[in-house]
Amino acid sequence: MPLHIGIVACSAEGAALxxxxxxxxGAALMGAHAHPExxxxxxxxxxxxxxxxxxxxxxxxxxxxxxxxxxxxxGADFLICPDNTIHQALPLIEARSPRPWLHIAETVAExxxxxxxxxxxxxxxxxxxxxxxxxxxxxARGLDYxxxxxxxxxxTNRIIMEELVYGVFKPASIATYQRVxxxxxDEGCDAAILGCTEIPLIINDISSPLPVLDSTxxxxxxxxxxxxx
Numbered sequence: 001m002p003l004h005i006g007i008v009a010c011s012a013e014g015a016a017l018x019x020x021x022x023x024x025x026g027a028a029l030m031g032a033h034a035h036p037e038x039x040x041x042x043x044x045x046x047x048x049x050x051x052x053x054x055x056x057x058x059x060x061x062x063x064x065x066x067x068x069x070x071x072x073x074x075g076a077d078f079l080i081c082p083d084n085t086i087h088q089a090l091p092l093i094e095a096r097s098p099r100p101w102l103h104i105a106e107t108v109a110e111x112x113x114x115x116x117x118x119x120x121x122x123x124x125x126x127x128x129x130x131x132x133x134x135x136x137x138x139x140a141r142g143l144d145y146x147x148x149x150x151x152x153x154x155x156t157n158r159i160i161m162e163e164l165v166y167g168v169f170k171p172a173s174i175a176t177y178q179r180v181x182x183x184x185x186d187e188g189c190d191a192a193i194l195g196c197t198e199i200p201l202i203i204n205d206i207s208s209p210l211p212v213l214d215s216t217x218x219x220x221x222x223x224x225x226x227x228x229x
Contacts (some may be wrong), residue, residue, distance in 0.1 A: 002036035003227040006076025006099060008067040009042035010083035011165045014197025014216055018082035021220035029228050036227035040076055041067040045165065052127050061089035065096060072098035080104070082216055085128040086194045105182040107222045108193055108213050109137040119144040121184035121210065123177070124195035125155040134195060139141060146189050152180045162185045164198035174202050182209040 005022065009015035021039060026035025038204035041226050043063050064086060068079055079101045087104055094101060112120055122145050129147050136146050145146055148156060149168070159173045163176065181192050192208060194200050197216040 002030065002037065003077035003229070004037040004075050005073030005223050005227050006068070007038060008064055008071065008079055009040050010048050010079040010081065010086055011045050012042070012080050013167055013201060015040065015042065015167055016169075017197065017200065017216045018080070018220045021217050022224055025221065026224060030223060034078050036224070039071055039076055040071045041065065047182040049161075052085065057089045057092060058060075060086050060094040062088060064091040068093075068099060078102065078223075078226060080217055080219055083198045084124070084133060084197065084215055085131075087133045088127070089129045091110065101220065102222055102226060103137070104219045105137040105195075105216050107135050107218050108134070108195075108215050109141050109143065111194070111218055112143055112191060112213055113141045115191070117143070117209075117211075119146065119189045120213070121145070121181060121189040121192040121193050122147050122158060123180070123192060123199060124129045125160050126153045127151050127155075128195050132177045134193060146184050148180055148184070152183075156180060160198055161194050164196070164201060169200055169202050174207060177203050178207065178209060185210050 007015060023035045027033060047063055049062060052218055073202055076099055079099050084104055085123060100109055108185060118140060120143060120200060155176055163170060163173055188193045189210060191213055193209045194203060194215055200214045200216050
């Protein structure tokens, strides 16, 4: 039997994309209409944002652990979190977690290395971009990276938190991301990490000046492989 996937969700659009990817791509591994059992738990996004705004990673971790415990109770065999930002708190609670986790940044870094990329543009919320979630995983594989500058962080974060998490997709916001990625390409990046699970809703390999590493779908596919064994 395939393993039961538990999704520790944070924002709706990114979690929904991850869930849909597991369901729709499961057929390629398991047969028509098949996918592993999936359960999801989501506290209010406002609770996560309040913790992030005050720099309370312990509070973020407590929310994640609460979801993990609920998912374990209903049978999840392992856990994924389709939210890059709150992975900052995973080290605080992983040892106490009732189930093992797949790490989204580790999954992306593994794919970057496999594709032969050497310098990655890191895109995401300001909390993610200013954290060590991706730098630590990339550096462990000998990969270089570049973060957006201060003005770029402010505007791309605004787009995520005021538009994308609400399912609002504006041409001007797509153009902003394209401009940021193009600037980072000019500074030597050879691929862009879509390090917010909503960014793939507006940027992909066709629209991006650089090849993209879609963290949402890469995590979903890694979960599928783990579940099917």
